Amino acid sequence: MEMMKNIYSRINSWLERKEPVALATIIESEGSTPQVAGASALFSEQGLLGGTLGGGVIEADAQVKAARCLKEGKSLYYELELRGDSLASEEAICGGSVSILIDASPLKHLETFRRLKESLFSRQAGLLISKVRMKPSGDVSISRRWLGEKPALEGIGEKEISSIAKEIEGSRHEGAPKMIRKKERGEGEILFFLERLSPLPQLVIAGAGHIGQAVAHLGKLLDFEVTVIDDRSEFANPKRFPEADAICVADISRAVADFPITSDTYIVIVTRGHSHDAEALRGCIQSPAAYIGMIGSRRKVALMREKFMAERWATAAEFDRIHAPIGLKIGSKTIAEIAVSIAAELVLVRSGVEQTKIAGHR
Numbered sequence: 001m002e003m004m005k006n007i008y009s010r011i012n013s014w015l016e017r018k019e020p021v022a023l024a025t026i027i028e029s030e031g032s033t034p035q036v037a038g039a040s041a042l043f044s045e046q047g048l049l050g051g052t053l054g055g056g057v058i059e060a061d062a063q064v065k066a067a068r069c070l071k072e073g074k075s076l077y078y079e080l081e082l083r084g085d086s087l088a089s090e091e092a093i094c095g096g097s098v099s100i101l102i103d104a105s106p107l108k109h110l111e112t113f114r115r116l117k118e119s120l121f122s123r124q125a126g127l128l129i130s131k132v133r134m135k136p137s138g139d140v141s142i143s144r145r146w147l148g149e150k151p152a153l154e155g156i157g158e159k160e161i162s163s164i165a166k167e168i169e170g171s172r173h174e175g176a177p178k179m180i181r182k183k184e185r186g187e188g189e190i191l192f193f194l195e196r197l198s199p200l201p202q203l204v205i206a207g208a209g210h211i212g213q214a215v216a217h218l219g220k221l222l223d224f225e226v227t228v229i230d231d232r233s234e235f236a237n238p239k240r241f242p243e244a245d246a247i248c249v250a251d252i253s254r255a256v257a258d259f260p261i262t263s264d265t266y267i268v269i270v271t272r273g274h275s276h277d278a279e280a281l282r283g284c285i286q287s288p289a290a291y292i293g294m295i296g297s298r299r300k301v302a303l304m305r306e307k308f309m310a311e312r313w314a315t316a317a318e319f320d321r322i323h324a325p326i327g328l329k330i331g332s333k334t335i336a337e338i339a340v341s342i343a344a345e346l347v348l349v350r351s352g353v354e355q356t357k358i359a360g361h362r
Contacts, residue, residue: 015040024040028099033082075102075103075105202269204266206256209235211335212230227245269292278295285314
């Protein structure tokens with residue numbers, strides 16, 4: 001499952017400050033490289049602001065070039081070999097190559113990025129089309145368009161875009177970014193970089209205590225769209241959860257039941273007590289959520305399972321898919337360690353790795 005996991009999830013906040021920034025994107029990679037096509041990073045003249053190109057020599061080189069691009073006001077396209085003598089002696093030899101685009105004026109595309117953000121936060125995927133015109137003089141010009149799921153393909157316009165209509169239509173339904181080269185007679189080359197971007201998976205945390213707070217922080221770092229639910233405003237508020245995308249102060253069981261849960265929703269139940277956990281679980285146990293995890297001892301979980309079976313609130317199969325006790329078995333004891341074990345389990349499920357392959361998982 002592809003998702004909006006790069007700088008595009010945060011770029012608007014930087015651009016709206018109207019400060020000079022450069023957007024660097026790997027648009028093609030071959031062989032063994034630390035990052036693949038689509039990886040992006042935002043730079044100021046002082047250095048990295050967000051995102052990543054994989055660190056190491058690639059990012060260091062891009063940072064220097066980005067600073068120069070900002071100073072000169074010119075965008076740049078270049079290729080970097082990651083073989084042998086091309087790397088510093090202390091760098092690991094990856095044995096591949098990357099093509100990188102540095103946009104010296106991403107602010108010109110602010111409206112495109114705004115539409116992108118609006119689509120993704122409306123839970124709609126779309127296609128970002130970046131057209132790069134490279135002239136024989138070496139000058140590079142960039143234009144960008146956002147194609148949401150609803151607009152018709154004919155509405156894109158431009159003769160060059162129409163010439164790759166088949167590739168565009170294919171990329172609207174495929175996850176991997178694609179780069180297309182088009183030669184211009186006597187005028188250089190045009191590159192089209194197509195990126196299908198999807199909304200971030202949703203992480204719903206029922207419980208705004210210390211564990212919920214730590215999980216919310218890690219969830220944001222791991223590219224989830226974070227929603228926190230609790231019935232106590234003194235706990236569920238922006239001061240305690242500055243990174244949360246949404247905070248819901250309401251009856252926990254009702255709020256969980258009313259949440260628009262999809263197969264891209266991950267639910268973590270870490271409320272302040274057994275009864276609240278049970279009510280939160282009742283609200284989502286029959287949902288299509290990708291993950292439902294609940295905190296508690298094995299004894300507590302076993303007793304709750306008996307209760308759910310006796311009351312016919314769920315079938316055995318429905319209860320047994322719950323991750324309870326929550327988190328990977330890493331011997332966690334502190335709040336931070338418990339949060340790490342939960343976050344690791346979220347990543348495990350999101351990546352599609354069979355949990356039975358993880359020794360000692362349960």
